[in-house]
Amino acid sequence: MSQKVEFFFDVVSPYSYVAAIQVARSDVLKDVEWRPFFLGGVFKASGNQAPISVPAKGRYMAQDLKRLFAYYDTAYTFPAVFPTNSLMAMRALAAAEPSQVKALALALFSAYWSEGKNIGDAAVLADILPADLLAQASDEAVKEKLKAATDEAVARGAFGAPSIFVGDDLYFGEDRVFLVEHALKG
């Protein structure tokens, strides 16, 4: 992998999870940098809307996710609270060492989308994340770090999640992971 590849995700986004599963399983993508950002901020800055804003899309999404998680052999439970506020969870990831982010993100994705637990709840997060990270989520510097990552992604063209950059080239959506792999194998 000669070019830098960055994977921007938010654990509130089920399609980010579907991408994370593919990225985590891919030999070509094992050096990807996992980069937390805040999807709410991306929507606000880009003028984009969550898919569930259109009723027919929302109804379809439930089926689509069921099929995708089945295809990738991953347990799927629609969370009791959706969308939840992922800000604390994403700030904690922003506080983590780069080498820790992948494992912690997969644990959060699994808790929210495979088990349906409310990761917007601090008590739930305390069972998943190290206490020091959770404490750091309230630091101003950490809040700024997540905001800066979000602004950076938007400035580079992102309008939703997941967003993958190969160098400066944006690939949007879990359904484009194959094109990222194709570009890297190129």
Place this chain on the structure above:
Amino acid sequence: MSQKVEFFFDVVSPYSYVAAIQVARSDVLKDVEWRPFFLGGVFKASGNQAPISVPAKGRYMAQDLKRLFAYYDTAYTFPAVFPTNSLMAMRALAAAEPSQVKALALALFSAYWSEGKNIGDAAVLADILPADLLAQASDEAVKEKLKAATDEAVARGAFGAPSIFVGDDLYFGEDRVFLVEHALKG
């Protein structure tokens, strides 16, 4: 293929073309019914918007399409007139015999998305479609037929193009053709 599979498309939609390429090449999908509908009507009825309504999405789409057409080894030219009015072309397809639709649709897709010709222009259409079909595009019964197909797709849950139905189950987007094939291989 024990279940009925229907492929709803509009030739104005590049992602419909990317789906059409996959459907046309798939052994599993050779008995698919190619069903013309009018994307403008689908957007209007479902409250959905074309992707280019969000500026960052529009900029991304140009790159995304370039990559997809390259991946599928198909020539790609962004049309001089986009979006064009595909109503006459789609009405002509609605007037065609079911067995003719696939070949005519592929000819229209290729003219618009591979060669960049304006298929909203009657003179351009006259070079692609049989004269009798083009004449029938003005018949009230044909207009109604296209409108009925559009309304039917929306009533069954469609909110964009391409939309594929396996029995009553909707699959949206060229990136879900693999799931249609997966479902049929069961």
